[in-house]
Amino acid sequence: MDSLNMKFSLAPLNILFLRFVFCNLTRTLLSMKLLTYNIPIFARKKSMSQIKEFNDYREKMNKVILAQDNKSLKRFFSLDHQTYGEGALSVKTKEMLGLVASMVLRCDDCIKYHLGTAYEEGISTEELYEIFAIANLVGGSICIPHTRRAAEYWEELQNQ
Amino acid sequence: MDSLNMKFSLAPLNILFLRFVFCNLTRTLLSMKLLTYNIPIFARKKSMSQIKEFNDYREKMNKVILAQDNKSLKRFFSLDHQTYGEGALSVKTKEMLGLVASMVLRCDDCIKYHLGTAYEEGISTEELYEIFAIANLVGGSICIPHTRRAAEYWEELQNQ
Amino acid sequence: MDSLNMKFSLAPLNILFLRFVFCNLTRTLLSMKLLTYNIPIFARKKSMSQIKEFNDYREKMNKVILAQDNKSLKRFFSLDHQTYGEGALSVKTKEMLGLVASMVLRCDDCIKYHLGTAYEEGISTEELYEIFAIANLVGGSICIPHTRRAAEYWEELQNQ
Amino acid sequence: MDSLNMKFSLAPLNILFLRFVFCNLTRTLLSMKLLTYNIPIFARKKSMSQIKEFNDYREKMNKVILAQDNKSLKRFFSLDHQTYGEGALSVKTKEMLGLVASMVLRCDDCIKYHLGTAYEEGISTEELYEIFAIANLVGGSICIPHTRRAAEYWEELQNQ
Amino acid sequence: MDSLNMKFSLAPLNILFLRFVFCNLTRTLLSMKLLTYNIPIFARKKSMSQIKEFNDYREKMNKVILAQDNKSLKRFFSLDHQTYGEGALSVKTKEMLGLVASMVLRCDDCIKYHLGTAYEEGISTEELYEIFAIANLVGGSICIPHTRRAAEYWEELQNQ
Amino acid sequence: MDSLNMKFSLAPLNILFLRFVFCNLTRTLLSMKLLTYNIPIFARKKSMSQIKEFNDYREKMNKVILAQDNKSLKRFFSLDHQTYGEGALSVKTKEMLGLVASMVLRCDDCIKYHLGTAYEEGISTEELYEIFAIANLVGGSICIPHTRRAAEYWEELQNQ
Numbered sequence: 001m002d003s004l005n006m007k008f009s010l011a012p013l014n015i016l017f018l019r020f021v022f023c024n025l026t027r028t029l030l031s032m033k034l035l036t037y038n039i040p041i042f043a044r045k046k047s048m049s050q051i052k053e054f055n056d057y058r059e060k061m062n063k064v065i066l067a068q069d070n071k072s073l074k075r076f077f078s079l080d081h082q083t084y085g086e087g088a089l090s091v092k093t094k095e096m097l098g099l100v101a102s103m104v105l106r107c108d109d110c111i112k113y114h115l116g117t118a119y120e121e122g123i124s125t126e127e128l129y130e131i132f133a134i135a136n137l138v139g140g141s142i143c144i145p146h147t148r149r150a151a152e153y154w155e156e157l158q159n160q
Numbered sequence: 161m162d163s164l165n166m167k168f169s170l171a172p173l174n175i176l177f178l179r180f181v182f183c184n185l186t187r188t189l190l191s192m193k194l195l196t197y198n199i200p201i202f203a204r205k206k207s208m209s210q211i212k213e214f215n216d217y218r219e220k221m222n223k224v225i226l227a228q229d230n231k232s233l234k235r236f237f238s239l240d241h242q243t244y245g246e247g248a249l250s251v252k253t254k255e256m257l258g259l260v261a262s263m264v265l266r267c268d269d270c271i272k273y274h275l276g277t278a279y280e281e282g283i284s285t286e287e288l289y290e291i292f293a294i295a296n297l298v299g300g301s302i303c304i305p306h307t308r309r310a311a312e313y314w315e316e317l318q319n320q
Numbered sequence: 321m322d323s324l325n326m327k328f329s330l331a332p333l334n335i336l337f338l339r340f341v342f343c344n345l346t347r348t349l350l351s352m353k354l355l356t357y358n359i360p361i362f363a364r365k366k367s368m369s370q371i372k373e374f375n376d377y378r379e380k381m382n383k384v385i386l387a388q389d390n391k392s393l394k395r396f397f398s399l400d401h402q403t404y405g406e407g408a409l410s411v412k413t414k415e416m417l418g419l420v421a422s423m424v425l426r427c428d429d430c431i432k433y434h435l436g437t438a439y440e441e442g443i444s445t446e447e448l449y450e451i452f453a454i455a456n457l458v459g460g461s462i463c464i465p466h467t468r469r470a471a472e473y474w475e476e477l478q479n480q
Numbered sequence: 481m482d483s484l485n486m487k488f489s490l491a492p493l494n495i496l497f498l499r500f501v502f503c504n505l506t507r508t509l510l511s512m513k514l515l516t517y518n519i520p521i522f523a524r525k526k527s528m529s530q531i532k533e534f535n536d537y538r539e540k541m542n543k544v545i546l547a548q549d550n551k552s553l554k555r556f557f558s559l560d561h562q563t564y565g566e567g568a569l570s571v572k573t574k575e576m577l578g579l580v581a582s583m584v585l586r587c588d589d590c591i592k593y594h595l596g597t598a599y600e601e602g603i604s605t606e607e608l609y610e611i612f613a614i615a616n617l618v619g620g621s622i623c624i625p626h627t628r629r630a631a632e633y634w635e636e637l638q639n640q
Numbered sequence: 641m642d643s644l645n646m647k648f649s650l651a652p653l654n655i656l657f658l659r660f661v662f663c664n665l666t667r668t669l670l671s672m673k674l675l676t677y678n679i680p681i682f683a684r685k686k687s688m689s690q691i692k693e694f695n696d697y698r699e700k701m702n703k704v705i706l707a708q709d710n711k712s713l714k715r716f717f718s719l720d721h722q723t724y725g726e727g728a729l730s731v732k733t734k735e736m737l738g739l740v741a742s743m744v745l746r747c748d749d750c751i752k753y754h755l756g757t758a759y760e761e762g763i764s765t766e767e768l769y770e771i772f773a774i775a776n777l778v779g780g781s782i783c784i785p786h787t788r789r790a791a792e793y794w795e796e797l798q799n800q
Numbered sequence: 801m802d803s804l805n806m807k808f809s810l811a812p813l814n815i816l817f818l819r820f821v822f823c824n825l826t827r828t829l830l831s832m833k834l835l836t837y838n839i840p841i842f843a844r845k846k847s848m849s850q851i852k853e854f855n856d857y858r859e860k861m862n863k864v865i866l867a868q869d870n871k872s873l874k875r876f877f878s879l880d881h882q883t884y885g886e887g888a889l890s891v892k893t894k895e896m897l898g899l900v901a902s903m904v905l906r907c908d909d910c911i912k913y914h915l916g917t918a919y920e921e922g923i924s925t926e927e928l929y930e931i932f933a934i935a936n937l938v939g940g941s942i943c944i945p946h947t948r949r950a951a952e953y954w955e956e957l958q959n960q
Contacts, residue, residue: 109785140460145269300940305749308701429945465589620780625909
């Protein structure tokens, strides 16, 4: 059977079949670690994917960076982990501060990170949107695209 | 028929067939809203896709954001729509101002939005490139990658 | 007569005298080129001072920089002068583009420069404030302090 | 008596006398509204001056800007006042968010404004420095000079 | 045979087959120039892809931009090429300067470009990470995601 | 003798006398620590003043900040001191990296700090201007005002 014949014989393939193939493909790729991050189409299916992909890539590359044993970078990374600890301000407040700072500086990955911790700290959606409002006001309409992506990520965090 | 047999029987698949599968897949995914934005490979095929994808995602997430009913954010969004209206300066001039501001602030989504409206306002390619020149001069060579993506999006706007 | 005696004998000095001393001092310093820029108290007196001081310092330091004969910097400076020339877009439009870009990037000296050329190009106050509005919307409330200083400089340009 | 004689006869003037002249001069200038803001030497004398100068200039120029009756700018300014109101988040928390956002965006005037409101909201110095720590970590060492000026302004707020 | 039958008959497809289809698809797409850049899953397979895709897109769009014949932009682009030439500072040092500047300004494409030239100039991984350390310190933790992507790109440069 | 008489009797004061008064005043203020930083008129007289004033204010406020004993900030400050130490890259190279990063991020105080250390590391004026050229190219014409102030500060470093 040559490919041309194949073409015609496969012509009646409908949506159901393609969906089926596509889902299997995604699952397979995920299991093979070929599909790692930032692929919206595949992430659509399962709301958790964007979260997992972000965390996986973050973890993987942090390992690569820290493995180089640059003392200054290592101390900087550990400082990052410590500054957000409980103090005169609560962890929750600090995560909100980190989030608004990330948003006005328009760092999508930083926003995702802080959305994740903010979610764990039990920040409500209403509180979150008040943070978004301040960020947009202070940082301007250039923050809107980041707000869109943050709102999407937040939905995924809630649906996981 | 087991998968291994399948593997061999499908071995002679050539480009024509794969292209066919791929096109169907894309069309299907688009119709299923699984594929929404930012996927260059799928966008390659039809020059209009990048535009549609940007607008669809923008519209979808704006709805999500406004549905939260945060008054400050809502007023900010409506302010965004109003500031660019006819005044002492024409809409066309204001769109050019919004575009150059977006470019020096390196906000790709903002650039796309203003390219879309600038296109509707009848800005010529020559005028557009003079805006790009000012943006690159004021904002520096870090604006070059954004200029590349803006030039690509402009081509798509013209070819739609 | 020792200084202590002096102290008491000068005690009744009133405002009129101090004002007189101060004005002379300022005039003297200006004539001696000791007082060059950025001194608000002295600038208060004559609204034109802030403009003159900005232009003088700009001119003086540009000479210092260009005297070093770094070819790349020289070409960059000449590029800066050329990009704003008449083209598909008018000089007036280009100056407005340069102004809004400077404002969202929050560069006070760049704003002053473009306000000066915008003034020469006959931009009206109403047009100017529409540019300010776009800059604040796109760049956020962090542009407000720069808008204040721009509004002050614009008043001086009008009163010169 | 000619100036040359004067020169010699005034030669023994000592520090005490100069200090006396200088203080009178400052007081006089302040009373004459010639000296308005941003002059650290004069501000040294009274710790409240930097605060008053900032607030006076802010108020004065806001009036100039709003007098132009640009609707978009006016709505933007009023939005600025409203976003920080009580909501799901307290005013105190919102002021902290505004402060950290201002600091990472390195806007000294915005920092001063939020330090003023943060002071009124009863934020402790310990809490403040935790905000500074987050700002420096997220925004980098380029935030250090702004932290210095913020620390100085905070001291003045406490000493007023 | 209808699609529903197809669905069942294809059900036993296992990983091996999907992998086979996927690889063929990728190879085909690459050969058809449909797949050009920025698709991590496809790039995973061959470590050189990310490099090639970046360079191809850069080259392609630079041609589009320069074809418009905007003199200011053309001079700006040629200035970009010349500033990094041998001078009082070596090309290697200049590339390091360009890299750290790109990193603190968080321009991923600029970082990739300078990583490519830095690699050609023989910069060691140890030197590179000292540049990363300075960039993170000066520019703050918002540079971390860019450092991750830079570290990944550097690995690909080394493995090509 | 009333002030009005005084006014007339002091009327013939000429430049020589005013200059004399002014110089004494400056010297006195400096000795009394009333005059600390950022006052260009006083700084004009002695080219070293701008350097001293910057360093004094920096040192004074760093003490205030570190006295608060915020562990995260303290570690961040010490990290700042350590990252620029000898490593795979020389201190001289690292200072150049810190300088170019500070310039594209447009932090005048950071620029001054790195100019000071760069001067100590024996960087030549020709090398310095090649760093300026890269900064202006990468960061755009908004870096020009900072280049002016950097060029002035460099002159003072050379004339001290």
